[in-house]
Amino acid sequence: MDLGVRPGVLGLLGPNGAGKTTLLRMLATVVPPTRGAVRICGVQVDSQREVRRARRHIGYLPQHFGFYPAFTVYDFVRYSGWLRGLPDSTADTATREAIAFVDLSERSDAKMKSLSGGMIRRCGIASAIVGQPRLVLLDEPTVGLDPAQRLEFRAVIRKLRESGTAVVLSTHLVEDAAAVCDDIVVMAEGRLVWQGDPESLAAAARPGSEGDTPLERGYMSLLAGLEVPA
CATH class of the missing domain: 3.40.50.300 (P-loop containing nucleotide triphosphate hydrolases)
Structure with missing residues (x-):
C-alpha cells in the first residue's frame, strides 16, 4: 500500500x-x-x-473509546488535550474552542454519563480535534x-x-x-x-x-x- x-x-x-x-x-x-x-x-x-x-x-477517535462517566464534557476534552501534550497556557482556550466546534458549549459542564449517543460521538470528535491537530x-x-x-x-x-x-x-x-x-x-x-x-x-x-x-x-x-x- x-x-x-x-x-x-x-x-x-x-x-x-x-x-x-x-x-x-x-x-x-x-x-x-x-x-x-x-x-x-x-x-x-x-x-x-x-x-x-x-x-x-494527530487526533484519533477509535470506534469504541472510553471515558470516565463522572467527567464533564470539558474535563474529557481537556484531558484528551493533556494526553497529546497541549501546553497548560493554551489548554483552556483550545478545549473551549473544540467543544464549541461540535456545538456542545451549552453542555460543557454536563457529565459524560448524561449525554445521548450522538452527543458522546460529538464529544469524541472534540477530543480528537482539541489543539487543532494537522x-x-x-x-x-x-x-x-x-x-x-x-x-x-x-x-x-x-x-x-x-x-x-x-x-x-x-x-x-x-x-x-x-x-x-x-x-x-x-x-x-x-x-x-x-x-x-x-x-x-x-x-x-x-x-x-x-x-x-x-x-x-x-x-x-x-x-x-x-x-x-x-
Whole structure:
C-alpha cells in the first residue's frame, strides 16, 4: 500500500477484515508497521522520540473509546488535550474552542454519563480535534447514530474540511463517505484496491450489480470484481 493523505477528507471503505482499523492504528502510531514506513507531517516515525513528536499533530477517535462517566464534557476534552501534550497556557482556550466546534458549549459542564449517543460521538470528535491537530483519524464515527445525528456529524466533518485539516474517515456507510469525502479509498484484504472521488465510484457500477444507489452499486461492483466477500 502506498497512500498519501492531504488536507481534506479521505474516506476508507471496505468489508470487515479489510484492514481499515489496522491502517488507522498505524497512522495513529498505536501499532508500528510490520514493514514499510509511516511519515507524519513529512517526518518518518521510526523511534519513540518521533512517535511522541508525531502524536502532537494527530487526533484519533477509535470506534469504541472510553471515558470516565463522572467527567464533564470539558474535563474529557481537556484531558484528551493533556494526553497529546497541549501546553497548560493554551489548554483552556483550545478545549473551549473544540467543544464549541461540535456545538456542545451549552453542555460543557454536563457529565459524560448524561449525554445521548450522538452527543458522546460529538464529544469524541472534540477530543480528537482539541489543539487543532494537522491529522484527524476517525474510525467508524457514525456507528449507532440515527439519521438526524448522522447529518449533524456530516456538518462537523465539513467544518473540519473547510479548516484545512487532513481527515481520514473509516466507515461502512457509502453514503456518509460520499457526502463528506473529497477522495475515497477502497480496501480489501489489507490492500488498497481502488482510489478516486465519489463520482468515479458511482461510475464504476456494473449493470445488474447490487445496491440501492449508484455509489453502493459502484462499491459492490469493485468488490465483486475482486471476489471479496462484502
